[in-house]
Amino acid sequence: MSGVTKVEQYLQAAIRENTRKSYDGAIRHFEIEWRGFLPATADSVARYLADYAGNLSVSTLRQRLAGLAQWHVDQGFPDPTKAPVVKKTMRGIQALHPAREKQARPLQxxxxxxxxxxxxxxxxxxxxxxxxxxxxxxxxxxxxxxxxxxxxxxxxxxxxxxxxxxxxxxxxxxxxxxxxxxxxxxxxxxxxxxxxxxxxxxxxxxxxxxxxxxxxxxxxxxxxxxxxxxxxxxxxxxxxxxxxxxxxxxxxxxxxxxxxxxxxxxxxxxxxxxxxxxxxxxxxxxxxxxxxxxxRYVDSVDPFGQARIENALSANQSRHIPS
Structure with missing residues (x-):
């Protein structure tokens, strides 16, 4: 086995399988679906985000950025996702397309x-x-x-x-x-x-x-x-x-x-x-x-504050009851 192959093997082992699949998917989406060129410029990444804003969730767009960032770092190119125009574009997308984070239903x-x-x-x-x-x-x-x-x-x-x-x-x-x-x-x-x-x-x-x-x-x-x-x-x-x-x-x-x-x-x-x-x-x-x-995984035991407020109401009522 050549030295380069061993290095690549260890580099792949350093990233969790699910993360690696997510990064690979981000690169395929950018290159094949959007027809972008790599290495990418900051302006092209910003346009990519703008084209999919509203269609893809903010969390998915963040995953795409992470994949693009990792590719550029691995290949020795400057990371365009850190540029001000990309960060401002993401903030604008979050402002105009706010989305409630989906959470799994907890099993009781x-x-x-x-x-x-x-x-x-x-x-x-x-x-x-x-x-x-x-x-x-x-x-x-x-x-x-x-x-x-x-x-x-x-x-x-x-x-x-x-x-x-x-x-x-x-x-x-x-x-x-x-x-x-x-x-x-x-x-x-x-x-x-x-x-x-x-x-x-x-x-x-x-x-x-x-x-x-x-x-x-x-x-x-x-x-x-x-x-x-x-x-x-x-x-x-x-x-x-x-x-x-x-x-x-x-x-x-x-x-x-x-x-x-x-x-x-x-x-x-x-x-x-x-x-x-x-x-x-x-x-x-x-x-x-x-x-x-x-x-992120823990729900409040009293999510609506009902127990706390009811306890306070009961305490206040007992203090005002004439003897």
């Missing part, structure tokens, strides 16, 4: 319980009928659901879990090692502790799936075909959301099509804060490095 504990019960029924029925493909798929989905919720994992983290990097301590929990996470900027790897629980237990669900699939190494969550054959590779991240939505809809969870991979993470964050976890503890558990990142 009651809904988690509802889906888990449905999966248990389906697993038992498939086992009784000798339907191995269905038995395997639902066993996998139950493990993915419970582990994703109680550990607050992202979709890409679930898809990259490997059996040899999971260590189970019977009755206590398990330790999961991920070589790369979004918050691990130095790629040192991160260990996550997963508790064994009296119900809705992620550890039990994980062991059931591993045993059913006969998995000893490689990806934890894999494709199961209609004949019950388990794939060698991990599930593609794009397949996780349809998989979850099908399970939610089958379990009669309302608004099933509004859930995404982030629903498990947001659901756990809201459950934790409503049960007395302070923000620092939640950040350490999930792995958030900044308060801003954590707050």
């Amino acid at each position: 504990l009651a809904q988690l319980d509802q889906v888990s019960k449905w999966l248990n029924q389906e697993i038992q029925h498939a086992q009784d009928c000798g339907d191995r493909p269905t038995f395997l798929r639902h066993s996998r989905d139950k493990a993915l659901l419970l582990l994703g919720f109680w550990r607050g994992f992202r979709g890409d983290e679930l898809s990259r879990l490997e059996v040899q990097n999971v260590e189970v301590v019977s009755g206590a929990g398990m330790t999961v090692f991920l070589s790369r996470t979004k918050g691990d900027r130095n790629n040192q790897g991160t260990f996550f502790k997963v508790p064994a629980l009296s119900r809705l237990c992620p550890v039990e669900a994980y062991l059931d799936w591993i045993y059913a699939g006969g998995l000893t190494e490689g990806a934890v969550f894999r494709r199961v075909d209609r004949w019950g054959h388990i794939g060698d590779r991990g599930l593609h991240i794009d397949s996780l959301v349809p998989l979850l939505r099908i399970a939610f809809a089958s379990a009669n969870v309302p608004f099933a099509d509004q859930y995404s991979g982030h629903s498990l993470r947001r659901g756990f964050a809201n459950w934790a804060t409503s049960n007395g976890w302070d923000l620092k503890t939640l950040m350490e558990y999930v792995g958030w490095k900044s308060v801003q990142s954590a707050m």
